[in-house]
Every structure is written in C-alpha cells, then in structure tokens.
Amino acid sequence: MNSHKPSEHTKTNTRLLIVEDDDGVAQLLQRTLTGFQFQVQRCADGQSALRQMHLFRPALCIVDLGLPDMEGIELVKHLYEACDCGVLILTGRDHPVDKVMGLELGGDDYVTKPFDARELVARVRSILRRRQQASESKPSHQRRTATFMSWSFDCASNTLRESSGQEHFLGTAEAKVLKAFLERPHCILNREQLLDQRDLSPMDRSIDVRISRLRRKLETDPQNPTLIKTVYGAGYLFSAIVTWS
Numbered sequence: 001m002n003s004h005k006p007s008e009h010t011k012t013n014t015r016l017l018i019v020e021d022d023d024g025v026a027q028l029l030q031r032t033l034t035g036f037q038f039q040v041q042r043c044a045d046g047q048s049a050l051r052q053m054h055l056f057r058p059a060l061c062i063v064d065l066g067l068p069d070m071e072g073i074e075l076v077k078h079l080y081e082a083c084d085c086g087v088l089i090l091t092g093r094d095h096p097v098d099k100v101m102g103l104e105l106g107g108d109d110y111v112t113k114p115f116d117a118r119e120l121v122a123r124v125r126s127i128l129r130r131r132q133q134a135s136e137s138k139p140s141h142q143r144r145t146a147t148f149m150s151w152s153f154d155c156a157s158n159t160l161r162e163s164s165g166q167e168h169f170l171g172t173a174e175a176k177v178l179k180a181f182l183e184r185p186h187c188i189l190n191r192e193q194l195l196d197q198r199d200l201s202p203m204d205r206s207i208d209v210r211i212s213r214l215r216r217k218l219e220t221d222p223q224n225p226t227l228i229k230t231v232y233g234a235g236y237l238f239s240a241i242v243t244w245s
Contacts, residue, residue, distance in 0.1 A: 014128060017058040018042040019049040019075065020090070021068050025113070029062060029090075032117045033124070046070035053083055060086035060127055065093055065102070073101055077206070080106020081173035086127040090115065105206070146182040148240040149227070151218065155179060160217065168217055177210045181228070181238035190235035211236060 016033055020026040021044045033040045041056050043049040046067045053061075061079055065072030072091065079087050089107045091098070099110045108127045111120060146153045150163040158175040160168040170178065180194050191207045215222040229237045 013037070013039060014060070015039045015041075015056060015058040016124070017049065017052060017056055017061045017085075019044075019046065019061060019067065019072075020064045021045060021066070022064070025064075025090075028117065029120075032121065036121055038124075044068070046072070046075045049075060050078065053079070053085075058085055059131075060088060060108075060124060062088045062090050062124075063107075065089060065091040065098065073098075073105060076102055076107050077105040081206070081210070082171035084172050086131050088120075088124060088127060090120070145245050146242050147245070148182065148185070148242045153178060153182065173206070174210050174213055177207070178214060181236075182242050185238045185240055185242045188231050188235050188237050194236065 016038045018026055018029050018033075018040060020029065020042065026042050026044070030040050030042055041052060041058070043052050046069050049061070049063075063072055063076055063079070067075065072089070076087055076089060079085060087107045089102045089110045090113065091110075092113045094112045102110050108130070109123050111123060144155045146155065152161045153159070154161070155175075158170045158172070160170055160178075176196070177194050180189060180196070194207055194210075211228060212222070215225050215228055218227050219225045227238065227240055229239055231237050
C-alpha cells in the first residue's frame with residue numbers, strides 16, 4: 001500500500017466516509033484522502049455508519065465487506081437504496097461472486113486489498129466525476145409534481161404526500177421505481193426497466209423489496225394490491241391516471 005502526495009490541483013472539500021474495522025487500513029485511508037483535501041470521517045462498524053450517514057452526508061462511502069456487526073454487502077445495498085452517495089467497496093475478498101454481488105447491489109467500484117493508495121484516490125475521483133456528470137446531465141426543470149388518486153409526488157425532493165397533508169420521504173431506490181411507474185402508467189414494466197439496469201441476475205430480488213415498500217405506503221390492502229399490479233411472467237403495471245404539473 002503506497003502513499004502519494006497531492007498536487008495543488010487536487011484540492012477538494014468533498015466528504016468521504018470510511019467504514020473499516022481494521023485500524024491500520026483505516027488510518028492509511030484517512031491519512032491519504034485527507035492529504036488530498038477530502039473531508040474524511042471513519043466508522044468501525046455498519047450501525048455507526050448508518051447513523052453517521054444522516055449527520056455527515058458524505059458524497060461517497062468506502063466500505064469494507066468484513067464488518068464486525070453486519071455483512072458489508074447488506075450495508076452496500078442499504079446505502080444504494082436509501083442514500084444518495086457513491087459506494088466504493090474495499091475488501092480482502094477477491095472471489096468473483098463477492099465482486100458481482102457487490103456491484104449488482106449498489107457498489108460503484110470494487111477494490112481488493114492490498115491496494116495502491118494513488119490508484120484508490122483515482123478510483124474515488126472517477127466515481128465522484130461520473131456522479132457529477134450524471135447530475136449535470138439531468139434536465140433543469142426537475143421540480144415536477146405527479147398527481148394520482150389521492151396522492152402527489154414531488155420528484156425533486158422525493159416526497160410523497162397524501163391528500164390529508166401527511167408526507168413520506170422516499171429513499172432513492174423507491175423513488176426511482178415510483179418515477180418509472182408515473183412516467184409510464186398502464187404499461188407493463190419489467191425489472192430491468194424499473195431498475196434502469198441491464199442483464200440483472202435472476203436471483204436479484206431488490207425490485208420485489210422496493211415494490212413491497214411502495215405498496216405498504218400506497219395500497220389500502222398491500223396483500224391484495226389494486227394500484228401496483230403484478231403481471232406474472234412479465235413485470236408490474238401501475239393502474240392509475242397520472243397528471244403532471
């Protein structure tokens with residue numbers, strides 16, 4: 001693991017969260033990234049990271065898979081579904097299955113230990129750059145509100161409102177699926193269309209989890225849904241009239 005001094009043009013104020021229980025590795029990461037003018041905090045376990053996410057609001061998390069209190073893959077999945085941040089997986093596990101799962105469940109990149117510090121910084125920058133470009137490429141008129149039945153959904157703030165005024169804030173993953181439905185009501189959408197991903201593993205059940213969460217919020221009887229219908233063998237259908245403003 002090699003260290004590298006930054007040049008003047010590398011300065012940044014971007015926040016990074018390190019989730020690593022190995023003190024030696026965590027100290028090396030913190031020292032290297034702080035040297036490149038990143039704002040860095042470290043958590044030694046998954047639960048601490050989840051608490052810190054809402055306080056520190058990092059742009060990117062560096063996550064070890066071998067955490068003492070939870071499986072790192074579960075943390076990666078939660079960060080992807082509920083938090084708007086990049087995820088770089090840094091682990092000693094080099095089995096292809098771990099890498100595939102980590103990337104499919106929300107990781108932006110996968111680095112195995114031992115690692116080169118300069119390469120790690122380059123990968124961090126690459127993730128941040130891709131996310132920035134994706135953000136800038138979105139239309140400027142993003143504050144659109146969709147109304148359906150007794151609900152409205154603010155696409156800019158991911159806020160779902162009932163006619164009574166009660167609000168529900170949706171995580172990034174749930175909001176993404178709801179937006180897909182609202183853009184194409186009365187159309188059968190498959191898993192790839194709802195997740196905006198190609199070549200999904202047949203074992204990937206993340207869409208089922210998101211659909212279940214949306215049904216619990218939107219359906220009168222989630223066990224017998226009438227709004228988000230399952231079309232067996234094909235996908236899901238959103239059966240409501242949607243208006244946009």
